[in-house]
Amino acid sequence: MSQAISREILAISLTSMQPPEEAASTNLTLKDSKTDEPINNELLLRPGEVGQMLLRLVNVANRPLQWQLRIVGDFPYDWCEWTQPNFEEIAPNQIVERVINFKVKVDFFENQLILNPENPLLQINYQSQIYIYIDEGREPQLIQYRIFHLLVRPNNTYLNFLPTLYREVDFIGRFVSILEQAFDPAVQTLDTLWAYLDPITAPKALLPFLAHWVGWEMDNRWDIERQRHLIRNAIILYRWHGTRYGLRLYLHLYTGLPLEQIQIREIFEQGFVLGSTYIGEDSMLGGGRPYHFIVELDLEPSNQIDEGLVRDMIERQKPAFCTYDLEINNL
Known part of the structure; x- marks a missing residue:
């Protein structure tokens, strides 16, 4: 069993990088520390965000020390992002700073599995201990320890609109959080309403409404991305129909x-021309097909298109009295 050393050879301080507002006035001074720097021993954690504790070590002995930090507590161990499998050396008068990260799962308040059947109340306050051991060739010895608390609170921006007096009350914060979770989705929708009205970024379920809005007929033969672009350009297609x-x-x-x-070309693209001509290229003898054009598509080997759908599109877009030929060439 490891034993604690009573004399001070390694001074430590622990500082919360996210102290809760309701505990901002509760400060303490670390025992056996060379400084009288007041710190806060409570760390505020928001689901999905990283909370940090700053550990500061000072070797006040006249010899190098091998040290190791261990963290225990009643919180889930996957919250703590700290690994130190081996002892590390700290030289005399050397100052070492380490950041200890904690991260609560984003669905902490929504996940009912975190409720203990023996205690149906949701635990939001946790106690943690930090132990500092040194190794001097014998059994590792405990020389310092600190106790701090983890306070899990919901993300709440509505508190910023309240006076400081109310922000310091934990119950008020949790009560206002209910209102925020109820109304915030509607507020966010209004802030990004433009994205709901743009076919490129709109939810899939909203596309039929946007298509009806511009009088566009959706076709299940098109994939969703092509339909988005066609709906967005429907007015331009109507204008140039x-x-x-x-x-x-x-x-x-x-x-x-x-x-x-x-490419879309007509047999007589230049009309009636006086001068040199080339039979078969820009002129022909007899016959001819008026109001006729040729559609040429040059495809890469990796491209695949539905010829039947292409013909259907041409029939929709061309003048009713025109005829056409479709040529699909592989590059």
């Missing part, structure tokens, strides 16, 4: 191909 630009944009949004790989 029946034109070459509108058809190219429509095909671009569906296929994801660059506009350079989508």
Whole structure:
């Protein structure tokens, strides 16, 4: 069994980096410490956030020491992010500072598994002890220990709107937290309302409403990402309906191909020209198909498209009296 050394050879101090407001006036001075620095022995923990305790060691002996810190308490051990498997050396008059991290799970207050069947009350205050051992070739000896408390409290921003007198009362903080948890989702929705009205960022369940809003017919043959882009550009597609630009944009949004790989050409693009001509390229003899155009898609080997759906899109976008040919080329 390890024994405690009564004489002071290693002075320690422990400082809470997140002292609770309701305990801000409760200070203490570490016993056997060279300084009279007042500190707080209560650490405030918010679910999902990291709380820190600052440990400061001073070797006041005239020889190097091998030290090790151990933490125990009635809190779940996975909260504490501290590992020191071996003893570390501290030289005479050397000052060593270490940060001890604690992190409570984000669903601490929602997870009912943390309730003890023998004690149905939710525990929010925990007691912890820090023990400092030294190794001088024999059995490790306990030379210092400190006691501090962990106070788990919900995240509460509404307290910032209350006078200091009310913020120091723990019951008021927990009561206001109920109101915050009830109304905060609605407030956050209003703050980000623009994201709900943008088809790119809107929830999937809201897309049919946005599509109806702009008069766009959703098609289950399109994946969700293509439908988002089509709904967002519906007004532009309406404006350019029946034109070459509108058809190219429509095909671009569906296929994801660059506009350079989508070509729409007519047999007579230059109209009636006097001068040199080339049969089969910019002129032809007899016949001809008026109001006819050709759609060319240049695909990479990895690209796959539904030809039937592409034809359906062209039929929707082109003028009713026009005819077309579809050519799909593999690069």
